[in-house]
Amino acid sequence: MNFGVEQTKKWMQELNQRLQLQKAYLTELDQAIGDGDHGLNMARGFQEVVYKISIIDYKDVGSLFKDIGMVLLSKVGGASGPLYGTVFLKAANEVKGKESLETKDLAAAFTASLEGVKMRGKANLGDKTMVDVWEPVVAYLQGDQVDWDTFISLAKTNMENTEQLEAKKGRAAYLGKRSIGHLDPGAVSSFYFFAELAKVCKEVSQA
Amino acid sequence: MNFGVEQTKKWMQELNQRLQLQKAYLTELDQAIGDGDHGLNMARGFQEVVYKISIIDYKDVGSLFKDIGMVLLSKVGGASGPLYGTVFLKAANEVKGKESLETKDLAAAFTASLEGVKMRGKANLGDKTMVDVWEPVVAYLQGDQVDWDTFISLAKTNMENTEQLEAKKGRAAYLGKRSIGHLDPGAVSSFYFFAELAKVCKEVSQA
Amino acid sequence: MKKLINNPEEVVSEMLEGFVLAHPKQVKLVPNTSVIVRADSPIQGKVGLVSGGGSGHEPSHGGFVGTGMLDGAVAGEVFTSPTPDQVYEAIKAVDGGKGVLLIIKNYTGDVLNFEMAAELAEADGIKVAKVVVNDDVAVENSTYTTGRRGIAGTVFVHKIAGALAETGASLEEVEAVANKVIQNVRSMGMALTPCTIPAAGKPGFSIGDNEMEIGMGIHGEPGIERGEIKTADEVTSVLLKKVLDDLQPTQDEKVAVMINGLGATPLMELYILNKKVSDLLKERNIDVYETFVGEYMTSLEMAGCSITLLKLDNHLTELLDAKANTVAFKR
Amino acid sequence: MKKLINNPEEVVSEMLEGFVLAHPKQVKLVPNTSVIVRADSPIQGKVGLVSGGGSGHEPSHGGFVGTGMLDGAVAGEVFTSPTPDQVYEAIKAVDGGKGVLLIIKNYTGDVLNFEMAAELAEADGIKVAKVVVNDDVAVENSTYTTGRRGIAGTVFVHKIAGALAETGASLEEVEAVANKVIQNVRSMGMALTPCTIPAAGKPGFSIGDNEMEIGMGIHGEPGIERGEIKTADEVTSVLLKKVLDDLQPTQDEKVAVMINGLGATPLMELYILNKKVSDLLKERNIDVYETFVGEYMTSLEMAGCSITLLKLDNHLTELLDAKANTVAFKR
Ligand SMILES: Nc1ncnc2c1ncn2[C@@H]1O[C@H](COP(=O)(O)OP(=O)(O)O)[C@@H](O)[C@H]1O
Ligand SMILES: Nc1ncnc2c1ncn2[C@@H]1O[C@H](COP(=O)(O)OP(=O)(O)O)[C@@H](O)[C@H]1O
Ligand SMILES: [Mg+2]
């Protein structure tokens, strides 16, 4: 595999496009069990990411990840801003100086990201947050063999499974049992995150 | 004719009933060119009048008129409160001590009322106020021969004519030309005032 | 009708009770009336200031009763002028021997009821003066009609006349400064949504989903233009232009600005309006001495605003600056 | 969506500009940020107080910046916690060498962003302490979840911690008194109508024509009970009971009361609620030291209210009484 600066930029563009398209949907999900801004937050942040990284020539993925993290941190706000910001800052640290990533590099990077997210947000598996997508997906990524279609369906299934969970962290936790029956917005945006990543990886692997 | 305390009470009861029924209508008229409270004001005031006069035995029409005026003054508010209050206070002065009124007494009483209303409100004929009903009706009452059905239709016609006038006094005056095309709420309540009076007078005359 | 009330017929009396219960150190209710006066009324040797009008404009006028502003406020039914007997009670309750100034908003009902009360008080030997506030430039001034309406600019009359009264000035002096404020204050408003008189149970008028009304009165009286909803900047330009055209401040003059919310408009929006007001006044080299943003003269839960300008000379400035301690206006 | 705005994406920046243009003697904007600080910041030798959160709650928090309350307020996008870099700018702008206290409402986003900012500032050598306000008893407290939300009670934290900071107290002392307020303050709210985030363009939820929601959060987070609209007295009883059950004041204790409007609720209705609050507290022999009625912590143009009680001892009373001079809170 050859996942470098160009691929990261492509990933960010595709992810941003999807988030812009799904802005209203994510916001509706957040209206049901939160405060209705998740779509706005994500769309605002990744729009800015795409703009910022498009005007800079990056030598390595690490510095690109770092910029993405900083943009998210300073543009998203809410709970998702520090969490997605942490994702990229921790990943950047892990792949510092690398011009191209292998699957195992991605695994190491996102393992660090997940740790960071859990440390900040103190959420565990089953708390109905983005962690419910992240944990199984990162575990699969750490395995020997990664099939990107399987990766996508794994993310999707776990995203869908958040519907039946009771929220224990984040704004939805205030709802208690009444949060059951709704998808977690951050799990859905995390699904987009991984699905768009996988599409780029699949292309690269096939090339 | 024999228009005494009993007839006045009857008149007030009938007028109050009509105002309660037309409360929403008067309020709608006032919403179009005023502030939407004329029906509420009149209904509140005359309800109180009927209550107050029902528990007192009056010897003469003058003291009854005076009480009605005081209740209206202290319960109606708005522009119509002082004006209808003045109507009865001025009339009371004119028929002081009388136990029964002839048509000429009513004429004298309401002539004083109209003067009072015009002095307070400074409205003239054609200014789209209650004066537009009062002035022709009082003039007719001052004549030699009073037919109560004619009296009612005169009040009605002049009430209806306010529709085409431009308001020069009262809250509707702020609308200028746009007040044209709407009935004046106070003219409508004045029509009720005279119509219910006429009904009682007609009964008395026939008896 | 969605309101936090108990009985539509009792809203005024319950509000007044809740008001004096909340602020017992500052105000009291004259027993069996709808009159709010300062807790220490009557103040001997000070001209008493009484204002009032229909309810539904809170914090006007009870919120402005206190040191440096009003001595008494008379509350009528919602949007209905109070009756003469109530105004008369207020006059008696605040008279400290130096006479009483009535500050009346220019509506036929208010004028008639306050006038009758003044006659009653004068018959008792109380000296009474009256001023009529007519700051609303939305409706044309014409000597043939009732004249202009009184709206948010009234609060500046309370503030400045109140400050002068506090110095021990005579009734004539307080009346004169009130009239000076009236001559120098202009306002204009607009509405996005209607409001509902509790006893009426439904909105007094309707405004289309995409519409607004320029020049709407604070009782929901129709304005001068119904049209598609415009941006905050456009609305500000329209309102401010009318105010400036009428007030005609010169370049070296300074003004006080009030951006008043009608009830349901978030402070956020009022501040957005103020940005444009500030820009436009800067363009014309008019010096803004002070800006007041908030709810001063409301119309129940109407969404909308009014913009007021007051031209200031040194005397008015000093009185505007003077200490005031009321429930809704402190400095 | 009926709003007096220009561009939904610019509401926060335009509001902040309009705010500092209105009150230049009291506040300034830290250039290129969404941070409001006192005009004379930083104040040497005084602990700096910083609060903030999503916008849409005006006058919170910018309206409480000034003598005796906050030093800085950070405004996020509407209903979205501000980002760490902005909070960090606020900390730097108000630090006068004695450290900075962050007053955070208990929402994951606010906590995370303020925490990260604190880490950045500490790395610069600035002493930072944090308190988290969680006064909303609508949502159950549970150690397994996020805990309770922070709502209008936060304003009492600003007031009392701000008063102590003004005396030159240490960061530890100011933090301790802030925590004392937090332990003694409880609130609960309800809503009659939804509100619309400008950038979302439509209401975040809907409430039936005949319905209300008890326990609604100030960002429109679902409450605990959706039901038919009740009278003001019934609503008050429900809210106050939950607050009292949790706070458990004893008969000889005194409290401060805040009746807070969420944006579109007329003052008239808030005072009607206060009448009942006052009656109910009297029944229980709880002594009301002072009552605050108005808009302190709003939710854009939502109609509804919250009721807050703060238990007072002598120290808290003294600090509550202390002078304050901010745009939205003066005494
Ligand atoms: N403590 C947490 N740990 C992990 N993820 C969280 C946590 N709290 C919230 N989230 C995620 O953030 C999402 C909400 O993000 P967003 O709506 O942008 O922020 P906010 O809740 O501040 O409005 C939730 O759907 C959830 O997936
Ligand atoms: N100056 C006036 N002279 C005579 N009648 C008047 C005057 N002003 C108003 N009115 C009458 O009063 C009516 C309005 O009464 P009402 O709605 O009860 O009072 P308000 O206008 O104070 O709300 C008008 O329709 C008009 O007939
Ligand atoms: Mg959210």
Ligand SMILES: [Mg+2]
């Ligand atoms: Mg009317």
Ligand SMILES: [Mg+2]
């Ligand atoms: Mg009226």
Ligand SMILES: [Mg+2]
């Ligand atoms: Mg949010």
